[in-house]
Amino acid sequence: MSANENYQALKALVLSKPPYVSGTCTVSPEQLVLFYKTAGHDNAARYVDLTKPSPEDVEALAAACHPAMFGCNGEDVLDETYRRAGVLLPGDFVSGLNPAEVGLGHAICGGLFEGSDGARQVRMKLDKMNVYGEGAFFKAHKDTPRDTAMFGSLVIVLPAPHVGGALVLRQGDDEWKVDFAEALRTVEQPTIGYIAFFSDVEHEVLPVESGKRITLTYNLCFDDKDNDTSQLAALSPHEDELKHAMQAVVDDRSILPEGGYLCFGLCHQYPVKEGTKTSTFDNRLKGADATLKRVCVSLRLNWRLAVFYRCKMMWGSGVRSVLADRFVKDLGECGEETRDVWEEILRRSRTHGDYVRLPRDKLPRYIDEEGRKSIKTILPVSEIKENKLTTQYMVYGNQAELDHVYGWMALVIEVTREGPSASESDKQAGTESAGGQRDIGEAGMEQA
Ligand SMILES: O=C(O)CCC(=O)C(=O)O
């Protein structure tokens, strides 16, 4: 195959599979028992059997709820044009449901991850109960990142009769709709609906048309941070195909002829704060991102996670980019055209910081020939998304916390080529593609 065919074959295999898993699950009647604190100050509690709740039971539960807030730029906001739902927090209710006991941990990991990553341990931490009455909804948002081990959210829809209230997920140009209303209405046995999704994926609850949609939500966290199962694992058929395509590109000397980085923009975002090391996520990657890493491990490639920072010079047409090994922010406005900003990123990045260039980048004039030679070329395989240099603000989340924000990373594979350097081709440095892979770079370039 030609270099371009090898490159395109690899690109086509870096697929993002649906970022969620869903289904229904029969449960024993005790799992659908619920006790909750009633509204008022008399310490009274009520009991409801959710296998067959009467309309009065459901009304009483709805009446015990508080209006649900959501997070907007770090503050709890009550805005019923954005979210209308009732909520009870864990201290206010006790549910008999144990999602691990009904096997949801395995179903979730098996559905969201490939190969033996599907056997990872996951902790499901109860977050809240929501009651969506007629006309209730929650507009598009991402779930607030709590800490670096949190990767997803689990919503369990309990069997109270309702119509509407589908959950819609969106990622890139794709959209998925999950609605259990019909399935739960028509089953004989006690049954719940479940949907687990990566919490950086935008989602929305459509308006409930009638009845009450009662849900329990959980935060999903990796519970085995030191347990890297990927070293030993058998690969899935898709991973195996990806592995061969990856090997073909790495072995093709006309791709990155002078060496450099193959760069895969990850398809998920991760909870980060200033100073978070990218290696924090080596064993905490989600879905298709985890697949990429497993393939790199199985090929023993020299891979790492990196943050891509890029800045167009305010004067002239040059561009500077770095791959850093940790998140930095508050360095001042991008475009400050001082070399110090970049040195600062690399300094804060400490261990692995590299100046890099995309194949078509023009470098600023002030970089001399020696400097240009030390700048490695990166070849993007999937879209590399940039993080802003300044503080990132989450606009809409489901909680007010702003301790962590979502950041983008890339998985980069260092490719070294032995033999005489082809850096001669860089004589026109700063005005041309870095040698050799211009056709591929142009085809593959998708800058955020
Ligand atoms: O109820 C659902 O399906 C999703 C709820 C949700 O997105 C949230 O509470 O953050």
Ligand SMILES: [Fe+2]
């Ligand atoms: Fe949410």
